[in-house]
Amino acid sequence: MRVVLAYSGGLDTSVLLSLLKEAGSEVITVTVDVGQEDDFKEIADKAEKLGAAEHYYIDAKEEFAQDYVFPAIKANAMYQGKYPLSSAIARPLIASKLVKVAEKEDADAVVHGCSGKGNDQIRFDVTIKALNPSLKVFAPVRDWGLARDWEYEYAKSKGIPVKYKSYSVDENLWGRSIEGGVLEDPSREPPEDAF
Numbered sequence: 001m002r003v004v005l006a007y008s009g010g011l012d013t014s015v016l017l018s019l020l021k022e023a024g025s026e027v028i029t030v031t032v033d034v035g036q037e038d039d040f041k042e043i044a045d046k047a048e049k050l051g052a053a054e055h056y057y058i059d060a061k062e063e064f065a066q067d068y069v070f071p072a073i074k075a076n077a078m079y080q081g082k083y084p085l086s087s088a089i090a091r092p093l094i095a096s097k098l099v100k101v102a103e104k105e106d107a108d109a110v111v112h113g114c115s116g117k118g119n120d121q122i123r124f125d126v127t128i129k130a131l132n133p134s135l136k137v138f139a140p141v142r143d144w145g146l147a148r149d150w151e152y153e154y155a156k157s158k159g160i161p162v163k164y165k166s167y168s169v170d171e172n173l174w175g176r177s178i179e180g181g182v183l184e185d186p187s188r189e190p191p192e193d194a195f
Contacts, residue, residue: 035173
C-alpha cells in the first residue's frame with residue numbers, strides 16, 4: 001500500500017512511519033509549514049533516515065494567514081468566547097495539502113497521528129473524505145490504541161531518536177496550544193515549564 005503520512009518528526013508520526021514500513025507500506029511523508037517553529041531540514045532528514053520513500057515540505061504560511069487566520073479573526077472565531085481556534089483552523093488546510101500530495105503520488109491512503117481524543121481527528125478525516133472520497137483515512141494512534149509510553153519504548157527499541165516531552169505542543173503563526181500531563185486537570189495551576 002502507498003500512503004501519505006502527515007509528518008511532524010515527533011514521537012507519534014516517527015513511530016507511525018516505522019510501523020507502516022514494517023507493515024509493508026511505501027510511506028511518503030508531508031510536513032506543512034503553517035508558521036510553527038520547527039527545524040524543517042531536521043524533520044526532512046529524520047523522515048529520510050527512517051525510510052520515507054519521499055518527503056514533501058509545503059510552505060503554507062501565506063495561504064494560512066490569508067485564507068484562514070484573517071477570516072477567523074474577522075469572525076472572532078473563539079471557542080466558548082475565550083480560546084482562539086488557532087490549531088483547529090489549521091487542520092483543514094493541512095489535510096487539503098495531504099490530499100493533493102496523495103493524488104499526485106497516486107497513494108491509496110492518508111495517515112495522520114491524531115488520537116481518539118478531541119476534534120482534530122474529525123477535522124482531518126472529514127476534510128480528506130470531502131476532498132477525495134476514494135482515499136482511505138487511517139489514524140493508527142486512534143485506530144490501534146497506541147499509548148505514548150508504548151511508543152517511547154518502541155522508538156527506543158528501534159533507535160528512533162525522540163525527545164521526551166511532558167506536554168504536547170501545537171503551534172502556528174496564529175497561536176500555540178499546550179496540553180497533556182497536569183494540564184488536563186483544570187483545578188491545578190499550570191507549572192512554569194509548560195510555557
